[in-house]
Every structure is written in C-alpha cells, then in structure tokens.
Amino acid sequence: xxxxxxxxxxxxxxxxxxxxxxxxxxxxxxxxxxxxxxxxxxxxxxxxxxxxxxxxxxxxxxxxxxxxxxxxxxxxxxxxxxxxxxxxxxxxxxxxxxxxxxxxxxxxxxxxxxxxxxxxxxxxxxxxxxxxxxxxxxxxxxxxxxxxxxxxxxxxxxxxxxxxxxxxxxxxxxxxxxxxxxxxxxxxxxxxxxxxxxxxxxxxxxxxxxxxxxxxxxxxxxxxxxxxxxxxxxxxxxxxxxxxxxxxxxxxxxxxxxxxxxxxxxxxxxxxxxxxxxxxxxxxxxxxxxxxxxxxxxxxxxxxxxxxxxxxxxxxxxxxxxxxxxxxxxxxxxxxxxxxxxxxxxxxxxxxxxxxxxxxxxxxxxxxxxxxxxxxxxxxxxxxxxxxxxxxxxxxxxxxxxxxxxxxxxxxxxxxxxxxxxxxxxxxxxxxxxxxxxxxxxxxxxxxxxxxxxxxxxxxxxxxxxxxxxxxxxxxxxxxxxxxx
Numbered sequence: 001x002x003x004x005x006x007x008x009x010x011x012x013x014x015x016x017x018x019x020x021x022x023x024x025x026x027x028x029x030x031x032x033x034x035x036x037x038x039x040x041x042x043x044x045x046x047x048x049x050x051x052x053x054x055x056x057x058x059x060x061x062x063x064x065x066x067x068x069x070x071x072x073x074x075x076x077x078x079x080x081x082x083x084x085x086x087x088x089x090x091x092x093x094x095x096x097x098x099x100x101x102x103x104x105x106x107x108x109x110x111x112x113x114x115x116x117x118x119x120x121x122x123x124x125x126x127x128x129x130x131x132x133x134x135x136x137x138x139x140x141x142x143x144x145x146x147x148x149x150x151x152x153x154x155x156x157x158x159x160x161x162x163x164x165x166x167x168x169x170x171x172x173x174x175x176x177x178x179x180x181x182x183x184x185x186x187x188x189x190x191x192x193x194x195x196x197x198x199x200x201x202x203x204x205x206x207x208x209x210x211x212x213x214x215x216x217x218x219x220x221x222x223x224x225x226x227x228x229x230x231x232x233x234x235x236x237x238x239x240x241x242x243x244x245x246x247x248x249x250x251x252x253x254x255x256x257x258x259x260x261x262x263x264x265x266x267x268x269x270x271x272x273x274x275x276x277x278x279x280x281x282x283x284x285x286x287x288x289x290x291x292x293x294x295x296x297x298x299x300x301x302x303x304x305x306x307x308x309x310x311x312x313x314x315x316x317x318x319x320x321x322x323x324x325x326x327x328x329x330x331x332x333x334x335x336x337x338x339x340x341x342x343x344x345x346x347x348x349x350x351x352x353x354x355x356x357x358x359x360x361x362x363x364x365x366x367x368x369x370x371x372x373x374x375x376x377x378x379x380x381x382x383x384x385x386x387x388x389x390x391x392x393x394x395x396x397x398x399x400x401x402x403x404x405x406x407x408x409x410x411x412x413x414x415x416x417x418x419x420x421x422x423x424x425x426x427x428x429x430x431x432x433x434x435x436x437x438x439x440x441x442x443x444x445x446x447x448x449x450x451x452x453x454x455x456x457x458x459x460x461x462x463x464x465x466x467x468x469x470x471x472x473x474x475x476x477x478x479x480x481x482x483x484x485x
Contacts, residue, residue, distance in 0.1 A: 057180040062147055066190040067232065067271035067281040069148040071098075071107040073115055074181055076143050078135035086178060088143065089129040094151075095183060097131050098144040099124060106277050107144065115142045147185065148278075152234040152269055192269075193283040199361060199379055201294035202264075206257040210285075212242065212272065213250050228276040235268040255287075262293040263365075263377040292363065292379035297352055300385050302424055302464065304353045304472035311366055311376055313344040318368045320375055322348060325363040329354050330380070337369055353472060354384045355426040387464070390476040396483050397452050404454045408447045409478060411467055416442040421475065423448065424466040430482070431463050455484040 064070045078084045088097050098104045099122040108117060121141065122131040133141060200206040212229070231253050233240035239256035253270065260266060266289045271281040299305035311320070318340045324330035331351040340346055350364065362380040367373070397405040413419055420439040425431045434449030448465070465478040 056177070057182055060181065060183045062183055062185045063188050064147055064149065064185050065188045066152050066234065066269060067148070067150055067273075067278075067284065068190075069107070069146050069277070069279050071111050071113075072145045072147070072183075073113065073142040074145055075140055076133070076135070076179065077140040078138060081137045083137060084135045084178075085132055086135060087128060087130050087132050094149045095145065095147045097122065098146050099131050103277050104144045107146065107279070110279055147183065149185075150232045150234055150271065151236070190269075190284055192286045194285045196285060196287045197290070198287065199290045199292060199363060200257075200259070201379055201381075202262040202291040203259040205259055206255065206289055208255045208257070209252040210255070211250055212253050214248060228274060230273045230278060232271045232273070232278075233268060234271075235266075238268060240270055257289050260291045262291055263374045264291050265289065266291070290377065292377040294379050294381060296381045296383070297350075298383045298385070299352055299354060300387050300474070301355055301357050301426065302353070302387060302466035302477065303468070303474040304351050307350040307352060307380075309348040309350060309364070309378060311340065311346040311348055313340045313342050313346070314375075315342055317341055318375065319370050320346075320366050321369050323365050323367060330362060330364065332364060340375075350380075351472075352380070352382070354382060357384045357386045359383055387466070387474055387477040389479050392479045392481070394481045394483065395450075395452065396485060397455065399455055399458050399484050405452045407450045407452070409450065409465075409480075410445050411448055411476065412445045413440045413442055414475075418442060420470055422468045422470065422472070424468055426464045426466075427461070429453065430461065431465070431480070450480070452482060458484050460484065 058074070060072065060074075062070055062072065076086060078086075090096065098107065101117070101119045101121075104117055107113075108115070118141070122133055124131055133143070135141065196210065198206065198208060229242060229244065229251060231240050231242050233255075237258055240253065242251050242253045244251055253272070255270075257266060268287055270285040270287060272283040272285070273280075274282045295307065295309065297305060297307050319337050320340045321337045322332040322335070324332060329352065331353075333349040333351065338346065348366075352362075354360070360382045362382060364378045364380065366375040366377070368375050391409075393407075393409060395405070395407050411421075413421075418439060418441045420437065423433045423436045423438075425433070430453050432451045432453070434451065438446055438448075440446045450465075460481060460483045463480045463482060465480060466474050467476045467478075468474050
C-alpha cells in the first residue's frame with residue numbers, strides 16, 4: 001500500500017533526482033554531455049519539477065487575527081484505482097489537522113459547515129510525520145484544518161503582507177507527493193479590550209497576578225463556559241497561566257516576565273479564552289512592562305528628603321529634561337532643560353516630600369526633548385514613616401450651610417534667635433492657613449490661623465499640620481481631629 005503526502009513540498013525530490021540521471025543511473029557528463037551543459041540540464045529538470053508541483057497545488061487565502069482559530073476544509077481525493085494510506089505532513093504548528101471528532105464537530109457547528117463528518121477518520125502513530133487517513137479507490141474526504149497563531153510580530157501588526165504555510169521541504173523522501181496545499185495568511189487587526197502598564201525594577205523577574213472576574217462568553221453558547229477559562233501569551237518567553245480554585249469565584253492570571261535593562265519597555269498580548277476549544281479570545285489584553293532603575297528612599301511624611309541620581313551621556317549631545325510622576329511630591333534639580341554631552345556625567349538632585357505613610361512607587365523620567373525619546377527612567381521605592389506628633393487637637397465643625405469654621409493653635413519658637421517657618425498640611429482640600437509662612441523672634445509664640453472647609457456629610461478625619469523650616473525639615477507636627485456633626 002503506497003503512502004502519499006498531503007502536502008507540503010516545493011517538488012518531489014525523488015522525481016527531481018530521476019530527471020538528473022538517465023535510465024541506467026549514469027551521470028549526464030559520462031553520456032557525452034559537456035560539463036557546461038550540466039547546469040542547463042539541471043535548470044530544465046527543476047523547471048519541470050516546479051511545473052509538476054504547480055499542477056497538484058491548491059492555493060487558499062486566509063484572513064486571520066491574533067488568537068482566533070480559522071477553520072477550513074480541504075478536499076482530498078484518491079486518484080488511483082487501489083486503496084491508499086495518505087499521510088498529512090506539516091512543519092508549521094500554527095496550521096494543523098483537527099483529529100479530534102469532538103473538536104471537528106464544534107468547529108463545523110460554529111462555522112455552519114454542511115459537509116459530512118466522519119468519526120475516528122485519522123490514525124495517529126508515534127514517530128509518523130503526521131496523521132494518516134485511509135482512502136478507498138477514487139474516494140474523496142474532507143480534511144478539517146485549523147490555523148491559529150498566538151504570536152504577534154510588531155512589524156506584522158503594522159504592515160500587511162502574505163505568509164506562506166505548508167510550503168516546506170519534505171523531510172520524508174520515502175513518501176510520494178500526492179497533492180500540495182499552499183495557504184496564504186493575511187493578518188488582520190485585533191481588538192484590545194484592556195491595556196495594563198506595569199513598572200518594575202530592571203533585570204528582575206516580574207511576577208504579577210491580574211484578577212479575572214467571572215463572566216460568561218456570549219459566543220460560547222455554553223452555560224459552563226467559565227469552567228474552560230484558559231490564557232495564552234503572544235510572547236513565548238513569558239509564563240502565563242491561570243488556575244481555578246473555587247468554581248464561580250474570581251480567577252487570577254499569573255504572569256512571570258523576564259527582566260530587561262532600563263529603560264526597556266516590553267509589550268505583549270494576553271488572550272483569555274472561555275470556550276473549551278479556544279475558537280476565539282473573549283478578551284485580549286495589551287500589557288506594557290517598563291523596566292526602570294531602582295532607587296530606595298526612606299523618608300517621613302511632610303518632610304523633605306534629598307536623593308542624588310547619576311545620568312550618564314551616550315554617544316551624541318542631548319537636550320534633556322526630567323519629569324516626575326508626582327510633581328507635588330518630587331522636585332528634580334535641574335528642573336529645566338539642560339545639555340548632556342557625550343560620555344558626560346550629570347548629577348540630579350531629587351527632593352522628595354511625601355504626604356502619606358506607607359510603601360509607594362514613584363517614577364522619574366529623563367527625556368530627550370528634541371527627539372522625544374526616553375533616555376533613562378528611575379523607579380523610586382518609597383518607604384514613608386509617620387512623624388512624631390507634638391500635640392493633638394480636636395475640633396467640631398458643623399455640617400451643611402456652606403460655611404466652614406476657623407480655629408487657632410499656638411506655636412512657640414524653641415530657638416533663641418528669630419526664625420521663619422512654613423506651614424504644611426496633608427489635607428490641603430480640607431484645611432487652609434491664614435498665613436502659610438510666618439516669622440517670630442526667639443522664644444515667642446505665634447497663633448496659627450486654621451480655616452476648615454465645610455462638609456455636607458457627618459464624619460471625622462485626622463489632619464496633620466507640619467511646622468517646617470526653610471529647608472522643609474519638620475520642627476513640629478500637630479494632629480487635628482475634625483468632627484463634622
């Protein structure tokens with residue numbers, strides 16, 4: 001019984017070899033053909049082989065988008081008067097034969113294909129180049145095929161061009177070519193449902209869990225669709241998986257992304273499927289990971305802390321300006337545009353003055369203002385502590401009426417000489433000062449005028465009042481508890 005191959009080669013290699021040899025397998029130059037004619041004879045042989053290949057080739061154009069499975073059927077006919085066992089061979093994993101009867105039935109129902117379905121039609125054998133199908137004399141069958149790609153090339157996403165699949169050299173020369181299918185795939189844009197932008201220290205693995213709320217895919221038509229939730233990533237170097245802990249409860253999508261040097265940005269897509277056979281993504285997420293140089297800063301709320309950064313020049317002269325993610329809490333010196341010569345070192349001074357305790361991430365970017373390109377980025381990892389309280393006050397403010405309330409608290413200069421002080425608050429929307437800067441002589445007292453904003457609902461809030469010197473170092477901290485009633 002002869003084994004044939006659907007498809008996938010440019011020509012039959014055994015056939016080409018026979019065209020280069022005579023009937024007695026004598027090389028051409030020994031039969032009187034001059035060596036300079038050997039190349040011409042070989043070219044003719046290749047042309048004949050290409051013509052034979054084209055005669056048995058079927059072309060198919062396919063429009064595909066990221067993560068979506070495109071279903072097609074190829075009619076395979078046994079042209080001989082004897083039974084044949086046909087091996088379907090393909091080196092490209094993105095284009096495959098659907099060998100599962102259940103999966104075949106699913107895609108036929110999804111695409112409303114009226115062609116017949118035959119159970120257990122394919123024979124799978126370990127080590128074989130592909131699935132095999134038995135054909136009676138002159139019999140025709142429909143071969144179910146599926147094209148699905150989870151990879152996304154950035155160039156391919158911007159430009160449309162043709163990719164050929166299944167047109168690969170045959171690696172099993174003992175099989176005779178029966179027919180050849182060339183599938184031309186034209187990528188189409190895909191929809192992005194959500195975009196995530198993550199920041200992480202450079203050269204460190206990012207481990208992130210993104211909560212996936214339970215939902216039912218309206219295209220699946222399966223009330224238990226949530227039980228088949230699975231994920232795929234467009235970058236094969238990224239680990240992406242999900243696990244269902246309790247049915248009906250939210251799931252998490254776990255990511256493990258290899259680190260990169262600063263200021264590299266890694267972009268990839270995560271596809272979420274809610275049907276068993278992953279016909280089409282229910283959601284596509286676009287994820288950006290910014291890898292930044294890490295800077296650890298320990299500080300106290302309301303007080304300024306200075307930190308030095310080093311910016312190194314590259315090959316060309318740049319005009320650079322620094323920007324922070326929280327300009328009310330971070331000042332960068334120099335704050336304007338400065339020239340960064342090649343291979344030069346520029347020291348930057350950060351003035352960090354946070355207003356809330358806890359661990360936080362802030363960002364500082366150095367940008368080439370002429371080319372609008374990122375030069376370097378820093379990830380500030382703040383560990384902010386609560387200040388030591390000097391005094392505590394409690395104030396009652398009436399609710400409603402559109403009117404606030406005024407109070408006064410006394411501050412005494414602990415120094416023997418005259419000093420100038422600055423007033424700061426962690427809730428500037430609720431508390432304003434009559435004067436946010438004052439000067440008093442040594443040992444004297446000053447009445448700080450407080451103006452509380454009105455509230456339309458009852459409740460209470462604690463407001464911290466900082467008395468700082470001109471270097472924004474905290475001299476004393478007052479806690480004012482405001483009761484709105």
